[in-house]
Amino acid sequence: MFTGIVEELGQVTAVETLDDACRFRLRGPVVTDGARHGDSIAVNGVCLTVVDHQGDEFTADVMAETLNRSSLGALTVGSRVNLERPTAVGARLGGHIVQGHVDGTGAVLARTPSAHWEIVKVSLPADLSRYVVEKGSITVDGISLTVVEAGPDFFTVSLIPTTLALTTLGLKQPGDPVNLEVDVIAKYVERMLGHRALPDEAAR
Structure with a gap:
């Protein structure tokens, strides 16, 4: 992990x-x-x-x-x-749970710089959009990031200077591909809710 x-x-x-x-x-x-x-x-x-x-x-x-x-x-x-490298048992969980199992790819759509950070807009495959929510977590090229805006086919993230300087997101330009991994907890919750027992089944 x-x-x-x-x-x-x-x-x-x-x-x-x-x-x-x-x-x-x-x-x-x-x-x-x-x-x-x-x-x-x-x-x-x-x-x-x-x-x-x-x-x-x-x-x-x-x-x-x-x-x-x-x-x-x-x-x-x-x-x-x-x-x-994988996190060690007992270490601080600085980002969120990341499996290293890519769910799909997106592409950088736009970059909007400001005085102290930069907003990056990324395309989102339709089958992954339901797992991405505002202020939720998403992994982009292995980087744990917080979603600023979640649209039907895109999302945005706000990058601080450290992220821009020390990761590939400081180098990516519009059109460049990125790996996406959504929050695995959301996928498990969806799976469990989809298999909830009906009232009459639960009574058996």
Whole structure:
């Protein structure tokens, strides 16, 4: 489990295209400190498994399903990526519960700068809009953010200078894709409410 608090802005150093998958080599001195084969690291919000680790770089394999459901397929050598290690049991939950399981992708629609922050508008797939509410949590490229405005096919977030400086959202321009993960609690609640027993069934 992750919290959506990005630890560092890493970089793709190599991309190997396979028949139905892709192997990335990524540089991240912070997240590779103490990393071992089989560990999990979130890359732009996607939970990946460390295949190999040398120095400040690690490799991870990405299967076709992940490439199709996320924006990782658009990464090239030199691309900057948000990196986060799983949260430790007993650690502070700085953001919100993030699984690293991308629900879909959106795209940056607009950026509106102000004196001390910036409003970013992001497109939202129709099948995810019911999970996004004003002042609720959403994960964008692995970053835990608070929704400012929730529309039928978009949402906005307000970014402080630290987020702009230390994550990919400071670099994304209109048209650029982003990975989206909605609040898993909302999905569980929907599932449970959809299976509530009818009064006559509950009495049996």
